[in-house]
Amino acid sequence: MTLENKTVIVTGSSRGIGKAIALAFAKAGANIVLNGRKPIPTELVEEVQAYGVKVHTILGDMSDFESAKRLIEETKEVFGSVDVLVNNAGITNDKLLMRMSEEDFDQTIAVNLKGTFNTIRHATKVMLKQRSGTIINLSSVVGLVGNVGQANYAASKAGVVGLTKSAARELAARGITVNAIAPGFIETEMTDVLADKMKEQAVGQIPLKRFGQVEDVARAAVFLSENNYITGQVINIDGGMVMNG
Template sequence: MVKLDGKVAIVTGGSRGIGAAIAKELAANGAKVVINYNSSSEAAEQVVSEIEAAGGQAFASQADVSDSKHARVLVEDAINKYGQLDILVNNAGITRDRTFRKLSEEDWKKVIDVNLNSIFNMTSAALAHIQASETGRIINISSIIGQAGGFGQTNYSAAKAGMIGFTKSLALELARTGVTVNAICPGFIETEMVTAIPEEIREQIVAKIPVRRFGKPEEIARGVIYLCQDGAYITGQELNINGGMYM
């Protein structure tokens, strides 16, 4: 297996949950990692400390990636620090769950901005640098909700489905350049968002998962590593890591 020594990666929303697990796994496989955060500075620095303690290289960079100017500065920070960019993991995301009748225009726009518009902003800012890499990788963290829908999640589902469409179209455009573009669609993963669900509801969700458990952030991170290391012939795909909940 080819390690990621010498590669540079940006992970948006990398301070906690799935993003933090991805950042740590990339660093453990040799990549230098830029951990993006918007407001969780202490959590981001904690991830940096853990990576450095394990012998890896990383730094944290604040940016609201729903803002195109912030996205460009984030990419510039990576280039100024490490001189290149090989891997972009678009992971930043939020929820504002409401049934549609209660969904405000603000809640709609905020989720679309952070979850979907951010991948345009980041990819636009990073693409020229990624194309300069011999093994450029763009990985968009979508969701099972973008494939199957979710009650009270029209905004989140629309954004995550949009990420899949973006992935497929950009993969077609970049296929001849050697840059691959893929989406990972996690199911229900043991993050702060899931652990906050009442126990009774958690049990109902687990009962619908064929493997009878929630996933772990590290399992999503290993999917990212697979696409980075062994994914030269994989592009435009949805990697479903969901315990069989959606097939």
Template sequence: MFKDKTVVITGSSRGIGRRLAIRFANEGANIVLNARKVIDSDLISEIESYGVKTHCVIGDVQEFESANQLITEAKEVFGSVDVLINNAGITKDMLLMRMSEEMFDDVISVNLKGTFNTIHHASKVMLKQRSGTIINMSSVIGEIGNIGQANYAASKAGVIGLTKSAAKELAARGITCNAIAPGFIETDMTDSLSEKVKEATLAHIPLKKLGNTDDIANTAIFLASQTYITGQVINVDGGMVMNA
């Protein structure tokens, strides 16, 4: 389905981003990986084992020119930017009254401004192509908020607003823009949680289990394979938001 298509994934060295890269490669896409640090050779080898090509761009998408370099290289190397997945994100949790200005600014800069930066540059390529898919990673926290995560909640709520605005602006050229809002997904971060915290979390999830990175990848592949869904937020959360 994605043979000879180019998929650009930010924050793709580990976790959800890493799984997205592998799954899209398995679907036949050429993959442009992005991270702030060196991407390990094992990931590159696994991607290329599917008979596709990969290209790595090291850079921080919160920097406007780094985001430009990412999209420019993707276009130069593969000739198109067919799918952009904005997955890069950070957390710096703290109660609101104790949260520093720097902690708030850093999270907004990576999660929200970084998403804007890549959309800004990729949309120019997609508009000329008259096609393209943008998928932004939001979070259920952006919809319901969370204690100690005012910065993260604000950034992810902003991603939802950005998604809907971009969808309206780009629709006339056949470009779709949607968001995925994961709940609690099994990653290195959730593995480090205590059993007590995990039990408390599961109590709020109707399906009584954490999601996994394939749940997110399946949703991304679905969104990238269609042309008549845009401006939507798809919760992948086991029903968590229903209990909020």
């Protein structure tokens, strides 16, 4: 589908990958709904508007069912449609299993997995009536292969893959596509704080021998929204780190 004047929601879009995705869709001509738990920086709103598109901000924690409902309903009221939903909002709370509290586990699942369910649950009501729509969920290569100290995060992101595939099967008959993107090591504020030795070890696992850029993920999101014959897939943006047979 062409993205000109379409409505795109990007959750967790105030920085990093979410910000890059919002800007990429704005560049393609889509109207953007920015979302975060804290106020969206004015500079980002202006950066999106510079592409000549409309921007609306809606604050809310997507792990809350009613907040997710308000995100979708307000978007529909403001723009008249919900054409693309990008579920990017997520958290990490890394600890080894023996030190991980119940709260560490529950909170990560609530934001990363339940939050994705919440927005899909409400968006499908609009998209089913439209008989069209694109849902893109951010998973992670960690959800595919696991990682030490990230049992909660890996479980949440593996859950996103199962949710994606199930939703894709349910919604395909109404022309709605549902896919996931699984980033590997992407240069963000989260990777900036890693020690040099950890960065070297990470690069050693990547066949392309470098971290990815947020724009690499953003381009994949735009591609998936423009191709309505791809659904139920997980696209790895990881420099070859995970190669599924």
